[in-house]
Amino acid sequence: MHNxxxxxxxxxxxxxxxxxxxxxxxxxxxxxxGFLVYAQNMYIYExxxxxxxxxxxxxxxxxNFSFKNACEATATFFETIINKRDSSKEGAVIRIDFSxxxxxxxxxxxxxxxxxxxxxxxxxxxIIFTGxxxxxxxxxxxxxxxxxxxxxxxxxxxxxxxxxxIKISNGVTTDVELAGKICKYIxxxxxxxxxxxIPLYNLIIELMNNTIHHAYGDGYSSDYSKxxxxxxxxxxxxxxxxxxxxxxxxxxxxxxxxxxxxxxxAIQDSFLIKSALEGENRTVTKLKNRGKGLxxxxxxxxxxxxxxxYVYSGNGYCTINKENDGIIQxxxxxxEIFGTLFSWEVII
Amino acid sequence: xxxxxxxxATDYTDTPGGRYIKDGKYSGEDFRxxxxxxxxxxxxxxxxxxxxxxxxxxxxxxSFLDEAFGGIAKALKRRDILDNIIIISNDQPGLYDxxxxxxxxxxxxx
Numbered sequence: 297m298h299n300x301x302x303x304x305x306x307x308x309x310x311x312x313x314x315x316x317x318x319x320x321x322x323x324x325x326x327x328x329x330g331f332l333v334y335a336q337n338m339y340i341y342e343x344x345x346x347x348x349x350x351x352x353x354x355x356x357x358x359x360n361f362s363f364k365n366a367c368e369a370t371a372t373f374f375e376t377i378i379n380k381r382d383s384s385k386e387g388a389v390i391r392i393d394f395s396x397x398x399x400x401x402x403x404x405x406x407x408x409x410x411x412x413x414x415x416x417x418x419x420x421x422x423i424i425f426t427g428x429x430x431x432x433x434x435x436x437x438x439x440x441x442x443x444x445x446x447x448x449x450x451x452x453x454x455x456x457x458x459x460x461x462i463k464i465s466n467g468v469t470t471d472v473e474l475a476g477k478i479c480k481y482i483x484x485x486x487x488x489x490x491x492x493x494i495p496l497y498n499l500i501i502e503l504m505n506n507t508i509h510h511a512y513g514d515g516y517s518s519d520y521s522k523x524x525x526x527x528x529x530x531x532x533x534x535x536x537x538x539x540x541x542x543x544x545x546x547x548x549x550x551x552x553x554x555x556x557x558x559x560x561x562a563i564q565d566s567f568l569i570k571s572a573l574e575g576e577n578r579t580v581t582k583l584k585n586r587g588k589g590l591x592x593x594x595x596x597x598x599x600x601x602x603x604x605x606y607v608y609s610g611n612g613y614c615t616i617n618k619e620n621d622g623i624i625q626x627x628x629x630x631x632e633i634f635g636t637l638f639s640w641e642v643i644i
Numbered sequence: 645x646x647x648x649x650x651x652x653a654t655d656y657t658d659t660p661g662g663r664y665i666k667d668g669k670y671s672g673e674d675f676r677x678x679x680x681x682x683x684x685x686x687x688x689x690x691x692x693x694x695x696x697x698x699x700x701x702x703x704x705x706x707s708f709l710d711e712a713f714g715g716i717a718k719a720l721k722r723r724d725i726l727d728n729i730i731i732i733s734n735d736q737p738g739l740y741d742x743x744x745x746x747x748x749x750x751x752x753x754x
Contacts, residue, residue, distance in 0.1 A: 469666075469667060470662040470668035470671075472660070472661040473669075475659065475703075476702050479702050491735050494703040494735065495703070496703075497702040497703030498703040498705050501660075501661060501703070501705040501708075502707070504662070504668075505662040505667060505705065
């Protein structure tokens, strides 16, 4: 619960600000155009009051808000929020309490942004997210630096980090210019050349391709935005950290399964992800010349270009590190996440 | 003229994209339809080789090459299209084998 005595800063759904601005504008218009805009004005007024009339549910973020470092707790948190969103047919205010968050990583923030963005761009207009800032100074800095604080307060859809070392992008097509810019940035800040970063370029494009072709499935029905991918990148000391995600069906649900796997409920999601990463014939199209997207991740890791990579999808969590000679370590999580989260680092 | 030359990085793009036009810019399908296939047919009709230089790009997603070259094989229902094509790839020498594999794995319809 927001503690007014501690004066912790509240952040609001940016639409609230947008609605306020619209109302002010319409007020001025009403003076000039009179009754014609009265109905519009009333609509805006009603929208503001809708928020007041919606049921509010509060969710406390775990103290370690990070998929990388506290996967289970973070996944549980998101599962409850998404379930609440999906079950709120008449709308809801979802308030997130970040006050006790002391450790934070951007993969979790990015996933929250993706969930919010999908919600706002979907059909459910009466779901509103609000929340407060972490009390812990380091966590609050990450909030601000990542652009999350700006995102929820700005009147535009764009996410604008406050640090020049951070870029956040999203899209529904393969953004070749973005992939090229990322590689150029790495060339400019390291000794790596265009040829060195070829695997990275291919990886980014293949991830985007996979999202738009497979992540959201054929005939996937949802109230929310389809086919969106999200990419975060940040330069930290001698490395560039990347987080790429989508909020689709997840790899375990979208890869091809052999008939015996379909009836075997003991098959683990981490096994399916590992199998897809290793290039076993998991393409849903079942064509011979397909299924090369996910193996590109493994190739990139084993080439030595990237390190500390993980993939989290459904209940499956796979990590690939140089320390383990590029061998895929798997873990089956208790809670599933919706969609797929990839994270990796490039040493520069 | 003893050969027709395509340098992808300078004649088309240095940022090749995905498989289909609907996926986004500079897709394999777009490259094939706007440049590769017309030049290939021109080379075949004139009895010269088509030289395709792959160097100078940021990378080649597998789906791009697959759709570009595999797509020609599929359209012509022939796997010997590389007999008329010279592939230059010093940045990534393995791309020739990838292209050849794509062509060999194409499934012909009908």
